[in-house]
Amino acid sequence: MTKEYYLYVGGQKIKVSEQIYKVYWQEREHEKYLEQVDKKNHLLFFFVPKS
Numbered sequence: 001m002t003k004e005y006y007l008y009v010g011g012q013k014i015k016v017s018e019q020i021y022k023v024y025w026q027e028r029e030h031e032k033y034l035e036q037v038d039k040k041n042h043l044l045f046f047f048v049p050k051s
Helices: 018-040
Strands: 005-009 012-016
Touching: 005 018, 012 018
Parallel strands: none
Antiparallel strands: 005 012
């Protein structure tokens, strides 16, 4: 039985390949790690929305 992989994009469930799924989650985990390092080093980033 082949495993199916899905990601949610814009609230919709999209079927993706195993490679895309793994790359997506690898990047998400890397971003989470960088946020933890920033927090540890007392770095803050501000988001300024476009008007």
